[in-house]
Amino acid sequence: MLESGSGRDSGMSLETVNSTTQRTSMSSGSESICSTSFSRLSFDLLPISSPESLSIKPHRSSDFAYTAIRKSSLTFRDFHLLRRIGSGDIGTVYLCRLRDSDDDDPASYYAMKVVDKDAVAIKKKSHRAEMERKILKMLDHPFLPSLYAEFEASHFSCIVMEFCSGGDLHSLRHRHHRNRFSLSSARFYAAEVLVALEYLHMLGIIYRDLKPENVLVRSDGHIMLSDFDLSMCSHAIPSVESSPDCFPKDEALDVSCTRPHSNLTPFACLSKRLFRSRKVQTFQSNRLFVAEPVEARSCSFVGTHEYVSPEVASGKSHGNAVDWWSFGIFIYEMVYGRTPFAGPSNEATLRNIIKKPLSFPTATPSSTLEMHARNLVSGLLNKDPNRRLGSKRGAADVKMHPFFVGLNLALIRMVTPPEVPGLRRHKTTPLFTVKDNNGKRSCSSSRQQHTTSSFDYF
Structure with a gap:
């Protein structure tokens, strides 16, 4: 039989479809x-x-x-x-x-x-x-x-x-120094979660329970989201829209766009010779496929306290933007080993989510990649859901962020994961x-x- 350790850091060999930790x-x-x-x-x-x-x-x-x-x-x-x-x-x-x-x-x-x-x-x-x-x-x-x-x-x-x-990414993270992943590992896991969220939103599914405990790790090292009993089904209307020439700056961090314009092409990973249609071969690089359930609304109070969005914490109705907020919390925890608004009690955590400004452990980032990570997290953790990154065009906007430059998200499943656990x-x-x-x-x-x-x- 397979092993399960003790305490919250256990479960490295378990498929815990519902997390057995205190953060539930x-x-x-x-x-x-x-x-x-x-x-x-x-x-x-x-x-x-x-x-x-x-x-x-x-x-x-x-x-x-x-x-x-x-x-x-x-x-x-x-x-x-x-x-x-x-x-x-x-x-x-x-x-x-x-x-x-x-x-x-x-x-x-x-x-x-x-x-x-x-x-x-x-x-x-x-x-x-x-x-x-x-x-x-x-x-x-x-x-x-x-x-x-x-x-x-x-x-x-x-x-x-x-x-x-x-096991799950929560347990895996605790096996690393200072309970956090390297920036490159965090970026890999964030990229795979992003691709999974994009697929769910294209089906009109709002996940509503993203957290490391629900991100399982297969034997090949790639991830699998679990637990859909809190999810909500709606409708997503596919469309093709124009994309900006450059990712918008964040006023607080003043990060300039470094993502090559050519990477915005939806079919960049494929040769034009594969397409017989001349229309596809001449597809404009600033056109994006968007399928985001922006009209979905719910008033249910669901989620995990450290991961719920301000609109949920304040008892307001919510929609697809809650998944992009939790995605920002997810990246923050992967990079820094803790969530940004955690308090001594669930009530304090919810108050922090509503009122406390976002802050980072150090005043300045240690590298360009961390600077991009902070910029991305800041856009995702906008307390106004209407201005939150991803709330309008979903993954189409998030994927263009400089944090993901150099990753071919269309073929991310072919990339060797940071860790390959196998079956033990x-x-x-x-x-x-x-x-x-x-x-x-x-x-x-x-x-x-x-x-x-x-x-x-x-």
């Missing part, structure tokens, strides 16, 4: 762990949704784990549950493998998210589980999860996805999420008392 997602509803009694559990064969009924994911066509699981109709009996590897507000995640697969084959491991339908119905959160399932069926992207299979087991709903052996075998005890007397979620090892789900007996 919040929503308008109550927070608790789904659990049930053992006597209610029955694994009689129920009507299932077979792998064949799910849409084919072209980018997974060469993935052995994906093709192996789609060979026949599946039920819970076809899987061997190895251990519990994560739990959250609406479900529990288990490491599993197909019963007829080889123990030593890294491609035979999967992550199974189990939702107690009765428990989430009592908490009136069934819509969140359905939203996540709906979104997973829509996704087909290298940096987003693929729904491998889904089926019912008694009163449980099960979905099977890829297992990410590298480990021996320590797993973590379980428990709650204190105040209802606050925290980490606990198996040596501490915890609520056990009936699934843990199998």
Whole structure:
């Protein structure tokens, strides 16, 4: 079985679909762990949704784990549950493998998210589980999860996805000096998250829960976003718009544009000889494809305290701009090892988000790349959502920032990641999420008392 350490810094070998750390997602509803009694559990064969009924994911066509699981109709009996590897507000995640697969084959491991339908119905959160399932069926992207299979087991709903052996970026960051990544590593992870957000927004999906705990690391070192139960579905109207000749200056930092104009070309990574159409060959370099759900609005109070935007913290309606705010917080934490508005309590954090000006650990940046990072973060962390970078044209504007100069974002999946964890075998005890007397979620090892789900007996 695979290892899980203890404390918040653990999980380097776990696919924690819902983070088991103190910094957890919040929503308008109550927070608790789904659990049930053992006597209610029955694994009689129920009507299932077979792998064949799910849409084919072209980018997974060469993935052995994906093709192996789609060979026949599946039920819970076809899987061997190895251990519990994560739990959250609406479900529990288990490491599993197909019963007829080889123990030593890294491609035979999967992550199974189990939702107690009765428990989430009592908490009136069934819509969140359905939203996540709906979104997973829509996704087909290298940096987003693929729904491998889904089926019912008694009163449980099960979905099977890829297992990410590298843990999450929160845990990975804590393994580095001063709990932060190098600027080049932070830029790589930010670039892949940016590409994933662009795809989601093109589908009209506002993520609303971006944080390092939800950015998982695959065995090849590339990332995968997880947890879509707080996401919102809307509509994005594609359009082609003119781009500025140069990225606008930030008045506070006075950063001049250094990004070559030629890099703005949407098809820069491809030779013109590949296109038969003369119109495509003569495509103007200052034209950008934009598909951003700018009309989407919600009044729900969701997110993670350190990552929520000012409009959410103040109880106002919000839209697509919340993802670009959290993207700015994400980059700040990757570079500096902490979030910019964290306070001694959740209430203090929300006050800081609304009122405290953005500041950086040092008065001046140490390099040109850090100067660009600060400029980008400043644009993303504009407290006015209407003036926030990305709020109008989304990733089309963010990708043009000098911080990403030299990166071919269209082919970022072909770049060698800063770290390649692979699939490792480990021996320590797993973590379980428990709650204190105040209802606050925290980490606990198996040596501490915890609520056990009936699934843990199998």
